[in-house]
Amino acid sequence: MTEDDRRPEDDRRPDAVPDDPAGVGGLLAGLSPDRRDLFDLRVDRWWPDLLAGLRAVYPADQVDALSTRLLHAAAAGYAEREPDLHRLDQARTLAPDWFQRPGMLGYAAYADRFAGTLAGVAGQIPYLRELGVTYLHLMPLLAPRSGDSDGGYAVADYRTVRPDLGTVDDLRALTRSLRGAGISLVVDLVLNHVAREHAWAVAARAGDPHHRAYFHIFGDRTGPDAYERTLPEIFPDFAPGNFTHDQAAGGWVWTTFNAFQWDLNWANPDVFAEYAQIMLFLANAGVEVLRLDAIAFLWKRLGTNCQNQPEVHAITQALRALLRVACPGVLLKAEAIVAPGDLVQYLGQGRRHGRVSDLAYHNSLMVQVWSMLASRDVRLAVQALRRIPPVPASTAWITYLRCHDDIGWAIDDGDAGAVGLSGYGHRAFLSDFYSGAFPGTFARGLVFQANPATGDRRISGMAASLAGLDAALAAGDAGQVDLAVDRILLAYAIVLGWGGIPVLWMGDEIGAPSDPDWATEPGHQADNRWAHRPRLDPARQGQRHDPGTVPGRLFAGLRRLATVRASLVHLHAGTPAQVLAAADPGVLPVLHRHPQGDLLQLYNVTEQWRSWPGDRLAGYGLAGPGSATARDALTGDGAAPGGDGNLWLAPYRAVWLHGG
Ligand code: GLC
Numbered sequence: 001m002t003e004d005d006r007r008p009e010d011d012r013r014p015d016a017v018p019d020d021p022a023g024v025g026g027l028l029a030g031l032s033p034d035r036r037d038l039f040d041l042r043v044d045r046w047w048p049d050l051l052a053g054l055r056a057v058y059p060a061d062q063v064d065a066l067s068t069r070l071l072h073a074a075a076a077g078y079a080e081r082e083p084d085l086h087r088l089d090q091a092r093t094l095a096p097d098w099f100q101r102p103g104m105l106g107y108a109a110y111a112d113r114f115a116g117t118l119a120g121v122a123g124q125i126p127y128l129r130e131l132g133v134t135y136l137h138l139m140p141l142l143a144p145r146s147g148d149s150d151g152g153y154a155v156a157d158y159r160t161v162r163p164d165l166g167t168v169d170d171l172r173a174l175t176r177s178l179r180g181a182g183i184s185l186v187v188d189l190v191l192n193h194v195a196r197e198h199a200w201a202v203a204a205r206a207g208d209p210h211h212r213a214y215f216h217i218f219g220d221r222t223g224p225d226a227y228e229r230t231l232p233e234i235f236p237d238f239a240p241g242n243f244t245h246d247q248a249a250g251g252w253v254w255t256t257f258n259a260f261q262w263d264l265n266w267a268n269p270d271v272f273a274e275y276a277q278i279m280l281f282l283a284n285a286g287v288e289v290l291r292l293d294a295i296a297f298l299w300k301r302l303g304t305n306c307q308n309q310p311e312v313h314a315i316t317q318a319l320r321a322l323l324r325v326a327c328p329g330v331l332l333k334a335e336a337i338v339a340p341g342d343l344v345q346y347l348g349q350g351r352r353h354g355r356v357s358d359l360a361y362h363n364s365l366m367v368q369v370w371s372m373l374a375s376r377d378v379r380l381a382v383q384a385l386r387r388i389p390p391v392p393a394s395t396a397w398i399t400y401l402r403c404h405d406d407i408g409w410a411i412d413d414g415d416a417g418a419v420g421l422s423g424y425g426h427r428a429f430l431s432d433f434y435s436g437a438f439p440g441t442f443a444r445g446l447v448f449q450a451n452p453a454t455g456d457r458r459i460s461g462m463a464a465s466l467a468g469l470d471a472a473l474a475a476g477d478a479g480q481v482d483l484a485v486d487r488i489l490l491a492y493a494i495v496l497g498w499g500g501i502p503v504l505w506m507g508d509e510i511g512a513p514s515d516p517d518w519a520t521e522p523g524h525q526a527d528n529r530w531a532h533r534p535r536l537d538p539a540r541q542g543q544r545h546d547p548g549t550v551p552g553r554l555f556a557g558l559r560r561l562a563t564v565r566a567s568l569v570h571l572h573a574g575t576p577a578q579v580l581a582a583a584d585p586g587v588l589p590v591l592h593r594h595p596q597g598d599l600l601q602l603y604n605v606t607e608q609w610r611s612w613p614g615d616r617l618a619g620y621g622l623a624g625p626g627s628a629t630a631r632d633a634l635t636g637d638g639a640a641p642g643g644d645g646n647l648w649l650a651p652y653r654a655v656w657l658h659g660g
Helices: 021-028 033-055 060-080 083-094 111-115 118-123 125-131 168-180 199-205 222-228 269-284 310-326 340-347 363-375 379-386 413-418 423-434 469-475 478-497 528-532 538-542 550-566
Strands: 106-109 135-138 142-144 155-161 184-190 193-195 243-246 251-254 261-263 289-293 331-334 359-361 396-400 446-451 456-460 501-505 587-594 597-604 610-613 646-649 654-658
Touching: 021 033, 021 060, 033 060, 033 310, 060 269, 060 310, 083 168, 106 111, 111 118, 118 125, 118 168, 125 550, 135 289, 135 501, 155 168, 155 269, 168 184, 184 269, 193 199, 222 243, 222 251, 251 261, 269 289, 269 310, 310 331, 310 340, 340 359, 340 363, 363 379, 363 396, 363 423, 363 478, 379 413, 396 478, 413 423, 423 456, 446 528, 456 528, 469 478, 478 501, 478 550, 478 587, 478 597, 478 654, 587 610, 597 646
Parallel strands: 106 135, 106 501, 135 184, 155 193, 184 289, 289 331, 331 359, 359 396, 396 501
Antiparallel strands: 142 155, 193 261, 243 251, 446 456, 587 597, 597 654, 610 646
16 A cells, blocks of 8 residues: 555544553563553554554555564563663653753764774763763664675674674663763664675575565566666666676565665565564664664655655654654654755654654755855855755754765755756766865865766765865965864854754864775775775874864864853754845854744855844844844854944854844
């Protein structure tokens, strides 16, 4: 059944929870009456969401068996949950906005590149706390296939930790230490595909029909050719096409990413049940946020690009309902790096409002920040960001300047056209600019996966390289170094000033450059994303308190942004960031309206002095008769228009104005 032909009343049908399905009562028998009662209350609360999600995806005759099986898994997970985690669930249920608060700050790293092992990560907790981190995303740490594993995104066993990082007990110990320090651990749940070496794929290749049905395997090219007509290529360079012939499987296997990453068939309810159990396992190991890797690709539909299909959101709704029953402290985060128009669905629109992922990456904001810095013009960003519909007040964006992946120029042709640009032309400009090819550019990035068919050229590189620091240091030009530091801090002011959870990718806080030796490690040669996945340099980290060094200036600047942010109620994720019309094409204005007063942020994205009309401050209660004088929260200073009636902003200056 598809989303479209579901009966509208499906969501509302008053289904009773089955009486003691599959012996759930027995599973809970060892618990206190209060805890048994709490489980029942949660089931009553979430059962309709679970059923509605499942019914939008699976035929009616499969839903009963699957929902009973899931309830059983939830009860087992609930019964096994440690007292400490149970207490966390209760605390979070009492403060459901815990992750939306302005004190949240994220950090993302590969455990080995950050600290060697999981035990080593615990040793870095003081560093994380110094920065103000409350959320730590450790990139894939579950056992991958050996050899090239796409940075760990080809998982061979979801219940084992990568042996060189430690064990599941070490993971439990780490989550306990992090929890004690007020830091939530985020772990990837790779659910679009498994490694070809995962037990399910091994069984499928050995001919087991039960496990063959976990995958999309075609006997000949008819199916693959039909799908390929409308499918894009994700890695056209090193993994062209979306299907791989596998001798053992006797056919063509769907492999959206690399040949060794086998896409799962989510139309099979057994796949759903397997992942539900993996999620409960990770939750009980103390993982607090599950990053739903490549979630956009989960559902395949002929004649489409097989991304963002409605079933993806129904599946997320059902998975979330299940977690809310067993472990409501756990959040879901959608990794959907998709076009602006598709993005908001991942936080819930229409009848899925507030029922799908709690968090999603704000890919559009990230792209627009780089676009503004290259063009020194905010008009495209204003157009694109204003067009993004509001998201549910119970959710939050993950804001970021860059991540461990490449940057793809997700710029909508319509948005570009509305401000007099060609979408194709602007994307080409950004690729030229950030790869260092554009005359006079400050950036020194690398082209990732040039696709001659579409003209797309994505970009790799650390923030320091893309924002001009590497080039300025290489040229020994102190003035350019200053500008680059200011540019990075300006970009991060936008990222931290948006609301939601800002995430720093390891190294940016100390201005780490792109890794010139990225290609020398086995398995990395063809994938220049490793240029922006360097190892933490202890010498650079050691300079963070020295204000005379670049690491010292960046570290102090970021800490200041995080500290000020934490003090501003306006930056709670439930208060949306509204982009205002530009007065000067070089100044991005963002407004947060809050019952305690307005916060008006102005960002000069150029290396010249730019202004904002003083009379526009009055509208926000920030100037004029009877109003408080505006104060810049970032410096604590008053901010009044000059004699010409304008508020002047220095190059790359950010101000966060409030009534004081
Ligand atoms: C996600 C990851 C990326 C990986 C892909 C396939 O997009 O962030 O690194 O290549 O999924 O798993």
